[in-house]
Amino acid sequence: MDNLSFTFLVGLGAYFAGIIGALSGMGGGIIIVPLLVVIAGVEIHYAIGASLMAVIATSVASSIVYSRDGYCSERLATLFFTITTLGAVIGGNLAAVFPAHILSFILGVVLLITVVMSLIPHKNVEGVVIQPHDLATKLNLNGNFPTEKGDKNYQVHGLIPGYLCMVFAGLFSGLLGIGSGSLQVPIMDRIMRMPFKVAAATSALVIGVTGVASAGVYMNYGYIDPAVAMPVVLGNLAGAFTGSYMIERVATVLLKKLFLLLITIIAFHMLYSGIVE
Amino acid sequence: MTRKQLDNFFDVLLGFLVIVSGIIILIGGVIFLLHHGLENPDYEIFHGVPRDLKGIEGVWLLLQQGYSEGIIQFGIFLLITIPFIRVVFFVLFYVIQKEYFYVLASLLTLLILTYSLFG
Numbered sequence: 001m002d003n004l005s006f007t008f009l010v011g012l013g014a015y016f017a018g019i020i021g022a023l024s025g026m027g028g029g030i031i032i033v034p035l036l037v038v039i040a041g042v043e044i045h046y047a048i049g050a051s052l053m054a055v056i057a058t059s060v061a062s063s064i065v066y067s068r069d070g071y072c073s074e075r076l077a078t079l080f081f082t083i084t085t086l087g088a089v090i091g092g093n094l095a096a097v098f099p100a101h102i103l104s105f106i107l108g109v110v111l112l113i114t115v116v117m118s119l120i121p122h123k124n125v126e127g128v129v130i131q132p133h134d135l136a137t138k139l140n141l142n143g144n145f146p147t148e149k150g151d152k153n154y155q156v157h158g159l160i161p162g163y164l165c166m167v168f169a170g171l172f173s174g175l176l177g178i179g180s181g182s183l184q185v186p187i188m189d190r191i192m193r194m195p196f197k198v199a200a201a202t203s204a205l206v207i208g209v210t211g212v213a214s215a216g217v218y219m220n221y222g223y224i225d226p227a228v229a230m231p232v233v234l235g236n237l238a239g240a241f242t243g244s245y246m247i248e249r250v251a252t253v254l255l256k257k258l259f260l261l262l263i264t265i266i267a268f269h270m271l272y273s274g275i276v277e
Numbered sequence: 278m279t280r281k282q283l284d285n286f287f288d289v290l291l292g293f294l295v296i297v298s299g300i301i302i303l304i305g306g307v308i309f310l311l312h313h314g315l316e317n318p319d320y321e322i323f324h325g326v327p328r329d330l331k332g333i334e335g336v337w338l339l340l341q342q343g344y345s346e347g348i349i350q351f352g353i354f355l356l357i358t359i360p361f362i363r364v365v366f367f368v369l370f371y372v373i374q375k376e377y378f379y380v381l382a383s384l385l386t387l388l389i390l391t392y393s394l395f396g
Contacts, residue, residue, distance in 0.1 A: 003309070003318060004315065007306070007314075041321050043323040045323050046320055056359075067284065074367065079382055086389060212360045226346040227309065227313075233299075
């Protein structure tokens with residue numbers, strides 16, 4: 001395949017991945033890597049390098065939008081940066097050592113976990129407000145988020161387990177070139193009992209910074225091939241914009257279910273190729 | 278300058294940088310396809326991107342030599358610096374607010390990021 005066809009094919013695929021990511025809230029990375037590996041036949045290390053660049057791009061764009069809405073907890077994000085970046089550097093170095101089929105397998109597992117988590121319904125969308133947690137209060141982490149009825153208070157619980165779990169978000173980001181938003185949000189809104197929108201906005205910020213930590217490792221190992229990354233970044237950004245435009249205007253519930261099915265199929269494919277290799 | 282104004286300024290700055298890096302990647306991409314569009318590269322085997330393209334010195338080298346891949350890589354590198362700049366901004370913000378725990382946390386983050394990018 002020549003570069004022109006490759007760019008067109010990959011760009012189109014990344015575009016749809018961007019739409020799916022925006023509509024399903026699951027992010028582009030976990031779709032882009034299998035897309036590149038399975039359909040475009042790209043070696044997995046180039047795939048994770050390209051995917052990560054797209055992840056950073058969409059994270060920056062979406063965190064700018066979120067910051068205007070006032071949902072993001074910057075202090076919590078700052079706290080998380082310290083452990084996710086560490087995890088990402090470790091993960092990135094592991095990606096250099098793990099053979100491709102192991103990475104495929106791990107990606108399949110992460111994809112399945114993502115699907116399962118998105119099928120479990122959210123209960124306390126507005127967070128749990130009981131007794132404020134001492135440490136969280138001391139670190140000024142409790143806050144407000146806007147609702148239709150005005151600002152509502154939320155509290156951060158389970159700070160230490162939540163913080164420790166975040167290392168996995170970093171690890172998988174570095175290992176697989178994904179954002180790990182699908183791991184971060186459940187950590188925040190289930191373990192730490194925060195409102196869903198605050199969790200989503202905060203994770204957008206964390207994803208970008210975590211991505212930089214992995215990107216450094218990737219650049220130094222040579223995983224970022226410009227010819228692969230270029231269509232992925234551009235296509236995915238365009239798709240993400242399209243997807244967020246569609247959210248208000250298109251019946252997304254059915255689409256979301258279709259996407260989940262698609263991702264499940266991809267997950268099993270990755271698991272299969274991981275074992276059979 | 279109020280906190281809100283500072284926030285808005287940085288949002289605009291970061292948004293501008295995203296757009297600029299996107300445009301640079303696009304321009305590099307177009308030039309790349311004009312020169313190499315009909316070549317048949319092999320992305321199925323990992324060669325490790327050639328020595329020149331690795332790391333940050335590599336980006337600068339390529340750019341100086343006028344390779345379109347260098348332009349793309351430069352755009353990518355610019356993209357990567359955006360969250361880095363955001364953390365630098367956080368350090369400043371926490372210093373102004375005298376929240377020293379978070380000054381420490383953001384500085385530690387910068388340390389890890391710098392090690393990753395340049396180590």
